[in-house]
Amino acid sequence: MLIPHHNRYAYSPIISRPDYTWPEGKRLAFHIGLNIEHFAFGTGLTHTPTVPIPAPDQRSFCWTDYGNRVGVFRLLDLFDSLGLPASHLVNTTLFEYAPEIVDSINRRGDEIIGHGRTNAERHGYMWEKDEARFIAEVRDEISEKAGQQVRGWMAPWMSVSQVTPDLLQEAGFKFVMDWPADDQPLWMKTRSGRIMSVPYPLELNDSPQMLVRHATPSDFEQMMIDQFEELLAQSDKQPLVFGLALHAMVVGQPYRLRALRRALQYISNHPQRDKVWFTRPGQIYDHCAALPDGVVTGHPAPR
Template sequence: MHTIKLPYHDRYPYSPITERKDYSWPEGKRLAVYLGLNIEHFAFGAGEGHLLTVANPPPDPRTFAWRDYGNRVGVWRCLELFDELNLPAAHLINTTVFDYAPQIVDALKARGDEFIGHGRTNAERHGGMWEADEKRFLQEIGDSIEKASGKRPRGWMAPWMASTRVTPDLLKETGYDFLMDWPNDDQPIWMKTRSGPLMSVPYPIEVNDSPQVLVRHHSGEEFRDMIIGQFEELLRQSAKQPLVCGIALHTMIVGQPYRLRALREALSHIVNHPQKDKVWFTRPSDIYDYCAALPEGTMVPPAA
């Protein structure tokens, strides 16, 4: 039989989730839940950025100010909520935030939260970079995060989930342990790079306030119901195998008071769930560490 051979990335083999080995998270827990809060800074009157409504001609102070609300107000309300519910978090943070709003860095360090590499600014995409430029770009971000937080970032999630064909290779070669740009699974998987395996930790494009609210125009209450529905179904499915429930958030979106109220209801549902003993509230780097230490052959190996 003649078949069409489609272009493929050769980073991982096809693997049905129903055919994989079972294992449990720490203490026998079955569902890993983490919060991924995007903390972003944008250029004024230039570059790309999230849009709540129709853009005005540059410099469009209305849109810049709406985005800036996330750094001035939204991030603080989100952190208060996480503290209230005693939840850890990981922060996908632009390095331009470090100089612009250093108080945010201090607050994240005080919580012991994780910094995930998230580019310099969401006003740019790096997908068109030449390989040497991209390597310097990734190194520069790692250096900036290490200087600001005291720790080298272990994870990467690009602005706009942008990528070149060699991004996974360069991430491995510049010291990152995992990426979060490939929303293809509910379990961590190994990916092949030219310098050895790199882990992909699930990060959602669905349970993510940016596409749901800004693109699909769902309400805060609808997004709340999505979080709860995702959690409940994954918890049910996790009886058969360990799964990851990531919740992707943006400061200027869920940081708006009426949406924060809905987020509080969703997270309170999870934290106070009668089966919360089966839930591991964690951060992506802890997921990586646990999976990397599993006996060889537990996880599907990367492409040969």
């Protein structure tokens, strides 16, 4: 029976792929993706840690705003204390609302990933021309306001249309992070070439785990440690990517921050940390894009 398929990549079992290594012979690439999100007041989509109330829901707005006023800076301090690089999935409306956040990111030399204008909207419903304008607007805002040539994309709410990968590739983006199908990067087909998918987790993600599945901070701490230990062991067989998805308003809360600190200290001080490449998604892309064609699974290079 034929069923609809995206036709972006073919099935490829991880046990039958070519082997390669990360820089300096390392086997596990570790990256942090911190979501820094801005919401409209009294309209549009929002996150909420409690029962929704009719708009304007000032409680939910203030809870998300806590991440931008407090949580993000405490998280950056934590990353600094452990010497950990990070990438930041930033809504472009934050450039006007909270420019100090962008200044702090740039001082660290961290990478900004395109994350739409605001998480008050999804873009997967847009008509193609509107979506193309939307993607170009986000790209240009990051270049103008943050001074970075953005290369990676993670849509608000991981929302995509049938042509999102095509539009991103045509707008100059090099990789996406909202196709969570693998523990290795993979090349995806677009109508004008190819774009890379860099692993980013739907599971090891503080928002669905703690807001939807009601995991405790200690539960999430153990998940991070178990994920790290298992991927580290599995990386003896093939190079793997450990992505950690965080949100400033979720793990930026003090009692959750303490659990996150314990997990990151465990990972940073691990006796086998010499096998781990602490990196950012753009560096993962650069390394994989430089490998001979056919080493990274997925769509072959255009001829």
